[in-house]
Amino acid sequence: MTNRFEIDPDRSGELDAPIGDVAQEAIDATAATYASDAGIDVEEHLSVQLRSRGLRADAAVLAELARDIRSGHHVREGRPDGSVDG
DSSP states (O other): GGGEEEEEETOOOOOOSSSHHHHHHHHHHHHHHHHOOTSHHHHHHHHHHHHHTTTTOHHHHHHHHHHHHHHHHOSOOOOTOOOOOO
């Protein structure tokens, strides 16, 4: 599912892990924040988390992921530890 995210063209350099794994870290951070503060704007928080890691996603992807996070579903796009299956 890594085609749902793209590297921000303003970012200098490469990502330190596969795109899906970097996205997973942003998703997990957003879900954890939402679990402790249900008043956050999940889409905006996720967008900020992705951008801080050098990624971006379009509005439809953000809306889908935010809906899944708010409904309590575990969203899986990659591995949060950046591991690459050998």
